[in-house]
Amino acid sequence: MSSSVKLRYAYFPGCVAQGACRELYQSTQVLTETLGIELVELKKASCCGSGTFKEDSQLLEDTVNARNLALAEELNLPLLTHCSTCQGVIGRVDERLKDYQNSDPAYLEKVNQLLQKESCTPYKGATEVKHLLWALVADYGLAEIERRVTRKLSGLKCAAFYGCYLLRAQHQLIYDDPHQPESMENVFRALGATPVYYRGRTQCCGWPISSYATNESFQMAGNHIEEAIAAGADCMVTPCPLCHLNLDSRQPEISKFLGRSFNLPVLHLPQIIAIALGISPQALGLDNHIVSTTPVLEKIMNN
The missing domain is CATH 1.20.1050.140 (Glutathione S-transferase Yfyf (Class Pi); Chain A, domain 2)
Known part of the structure; x- marks a missing residue:
């Protein structure tokens, strides 16, 4: 820019x-x-x-x-x-x-x-x-974002969760590959973080079926969370509030349903960028999440 x-x-x-x-x-x-x-x-x-x-x-x-x-x-x-x-x-x-x-x-x-x-x-x-993601990558520019970073996220492993609507609802996606996207991973790199790749990052979170097939929705979301953890993720980052609801807000219910404790923090895309720009967690509402973001903040602050 x-x-x-x-x-x-x-x-x-x-x-x-x-x-x-x-x-x-x-x-x-x-x-x-x-x-x-x-x-x-x-x-x-x-x-x-x-x-x-x-x-x-x-x-x-x-x-x-x-x-x-x-x-x-x-x-x-x-x-x-x-x-x-x-x-x-x-x-x-x-x-x-x-x-x-x-x-x-x-x-x-x-x-x-x-x-x-x-x-x-x-x-x-x-x-x-x-989408804000495309505006930041294509209009503002990753080089400019990297230049603005004051708190590098070195050592933080971030797992992107794109959400299916962002990638494949439109016939033409000029900013990324709908099946092998890299935009969010490139954002993580610009912030100094390490991208984590796992199978479910481009799949549906399960929210659209949650009202009538709750167990299946929990299973879908739980699979993604489990895969991200197995890949070494410290947190999941999503550009979709509906995905956030299923992956963060319902994570305790998902853990109970699957009989496994996850506790994987899920951040919104602007939150992870703003943290690297030196903005306080309180100003970003990071204390409003269901799954505590404290482990992520501790890892960032201790770098």
Whole structure:
């Protein structure tokens, strides 16, 4: 990033980060302010539906998220999210509607008529959807992040958990390989940490089936946690609050169900970066996690 360029985004925080994972909202704000990235929050935005709207109606999912995209278009800014699920849902809607501009303009007109009926700005296909991870890697730059590091995470072994929506919900993923991603591992390296590779890092966390197949969801999440621990991870890092809910908030239940004690700390992506920038754990909400992050902090502080 050129020092003369000010990065600005239309910020879509999503509902989970403003509720169950408030520490993600908190740490994203602190990190972006520290890096000089301006977030213009879309306070009128609505929940993306997390993939459930289309089970009832594809038109519903498209219209709700066309409105979210139009809010960013009004600002002439890219829409930034810090949730893998939001990225996958809104990014896929944007991708689909842009295709429909040529292949099915009548459908797009139907979407815009519904928006107009509610006095909403029509969707034009004039923005892009970008996860915080992509914004940091592609726009801000890993070299600049590394330059800003004041507390190297030497000796800390981090296991990325990408979440399936971030990697494979869209047909085109221009920032990484959807099957063999390296973006998060490259972030860890820039912070001085050691990436840990394990089979489940690109798989589903199990959250989408947790409401009706709880045991299977616990088994999926438990497998990932167990594999990360076996690979030597000190912590797991995820760019998705829904993955965080299943891997951190439900980890005690998962441990009980599987009859094994895990206690693997799970951090949000902006938290691990902000720690390396010298920001205090309290400012990042690291004391709000279900699985204590103390072992991670002790390892960092003792380096």
